[in-house]
Amino acid sequence: MTQGDTMTMPSSAQYRTIVVGAGPAGILAAIHAAHTGPVLLVDQRSLPRSKSCGGMLHELAIEALRPYGQVPESIVVSPRTVWFRYHDWDRGIRKVTDVRFLNVSRSGFDEWLLGLLPARVEVQARATLTALSQSAEGVSATIRTADGEHVVAADVLIGADGARSQVRRCLGLRDSASYVTIQDFVRLRGPLEPYFDCIYMRCIGEDLAYSYVIPKGDVAVIGSVFHPHTKRAHEKQGRIVEEMRARLPQLGGREDRESAPALYLRSPADILPGHGRVLLAGEAGGFMSPSSGEGISYALRTGRDAGLAAAGEPSQALARYLASTTRMRADLARRFRWLPFMESRAGKCLAGFVPAPIVSKVTQGL
Numbered sequence: 219m220t221q222g223d224t225m226t227m228p229s230s231a232q233y234r235t236i237v238v239g240a241g242p243a244g245i246l247a248a249i250h251a252a253h254t255g256p257v258l259l260v261d262q263r264s265l266p267r268s269k270s271c272g273g274m275l276h277e278l279a280i281e282a283l284r285p286y287g288q289v290p291e292s293i294v295v296s297p298r299t300v301w302f303r304y305h306d307w308d309r310g311i312r313k314v315t316d317v318r319f320l321n322v323s324r325s326g327f328d329e330w331l332l333g334l335l336p337a338r339v340e341v342q343a344r345a346t347l348t349a350l351s352q353s354a355e356g357v358s359a360t361i362r363t364a365d366g367e368h369v370v371a372a373d374v375l376i377g378a379d380g381a382r383s384q385v386r387r388c389l390g391l392r393d394s395a396s397y398v399t400i401q402d403f404v405r406l407r408g409p410l411e412p413y414f415d416c417i418y419m420r421c422i423g424e425d426l427a428y429s430y431v432i433p434k435g436d437v438a439v440i441g442s443v444f445h446p447h448t449k450r451a452h453e454k455q456g457r458i459v460e461e462m463r464a465r466l467p468q469l470g471g472r473e474d475r476e477s478a479p480a481l482y483l484r485s486p487a488d489i490l491p492g493h494g495r496v497l498l499a500g501e502a503g504g505f506m507s508p509s510s511g512e513g514i515s516y517a518l519r520t521g522r523d524a525g526l527a528a529a530g531e532p533s534q535a536l537a538r539y540l541a542s543t544t545r546m547r548a549d550l551a552r553r554f555r556w557l558p559f560m561e562s563r564a565g566k567c568l569a570g571f572v573p574a575p576i577v578s579k580v581t582q583g584l
């Protein structure tokens with residue numbers, strides 16, 4: 219990897235592949251695309267970055283990471299394994315599932331991924347893709363850095379630039395709406411049980427999709443996911459945290475708060491693998507669980523597939539990417555069919571009555 223936090227412009231005007239976004243999708247795409255030629259990986263932020271996230275690694279994510287090495291122990295936090303637990307707050311019902319996650323520091327995870335990049339990948343931090351055009355021969359991207367605007371060409375471009383993807387917008391493709399998410403980090407006065415508690419709370423009203431609590435070393439993350447266009451989300455998050463403190467005395471004072479958009483996926487039409495010589499991976503392509511918000515395993519798998527597709531004959535890249543993501547897209551289409559019911563009051567209410575093994579099985583499929 220050529221590290222680019224100090225560089226202010228790309229070193230060349232022509233690359234085999236340009237990757238936009240240095241999250242899990244972009245990094246895996248760059249690793250594989252680099253097998254057939256030089257790659258430019260740009261990210262609008264400083265690197266290593268800090269991304270708002272629960273840091274829950276699903277088993278599918280761990281499996282997708284296996285070819286690149288063991289997740290380092292230094293980024294795993296306590297409790298090491300947490301189980302997903304559905305929690306109907308107002309009725310005091312809790313259902314433990316056998317869906318489990320490895321509990322990691324998200325910033326540590328992103329930094330470890332960056333370190334996997336090979337030398338053929340030139341990394342340009344604080345570089346924003348602002349525009350792109352394409353022809354039958356290739357793609358031309360405009361990248362803004364501290365130095366000004368630079369036009370860079372490539373055979374293929376991979377957009378891995380997350381929920382508010384500029385690449386997707388440049389292609390004129392349907393833009394997806396976003397949830398408003400807020401995470402508070404609070405100090406722990408005592409240990410919490412090793413659960414990723416997903417909480418359904420009626421008292422906040424219809425704007426709240428769900429909240430969650432995750433123990434992370436000596437702090438806990440209290441997160442909330444609000445439907446698009448929610449007004450006064452920060453005030454509502456304050457009430458949620460107070461509600462939780464009243465029942466969980468281990469939750470102490472707030473240390474930090476962060477807010478970020480997350481994809482609000484409604485239908486198979488929200489999944490867009492790309493157009494022409496441009497492929498979309500991870501959240502940029504609409505790849506994530508529409509119900510649970512689990513996105514890292516999708517980003518890793520589609521990033522890898524986009525990189526492999528870009529490494530072959532450029533004119534066939536999209537066709538190859540479509541073929542390799544067929545199963546995932548079919549699986550997501552199945553999940554969309556269940557989404558309206560799962561999110562309805564009736565669906566959430568019913569989850570409180572059905573036996574835990576069934577909740578567990580349904581959760582596996584989400």
Ligand SMILES: Cc1cc2nc3c(=O)[nH]c(=O)nc-3n(C[C@H](O)[C@H](O)[C@H](O)COP(=O)(O)OP(=O)(O)OC[C@H]3O[C@@H](n4cnc5c(N)ncnc54)[C@H](O)[C@@H]3O)c2cc1C
Binds near residue numbers: 263385
């Ligand atoms: C609050 C919250 C909690 C979450 N918790 C979990 C969890 O516990 N487990 C899980 O599996 N998933 C979780 N997710 C989802 C997960 O974080 C994402 O699905 C995953 O990071 C997506 O990876 P990505 O590579 O597609 O995009 P991202 O990780 O979003 O990376 C996109 C990158 O593109 C860059 N970028 C954007 N626009 C441009 C541009 N124009 N030019 C250059 N660079 C650009 C950004 O700076 C960013 O670094 C959570 C999401 C949120 C919001």
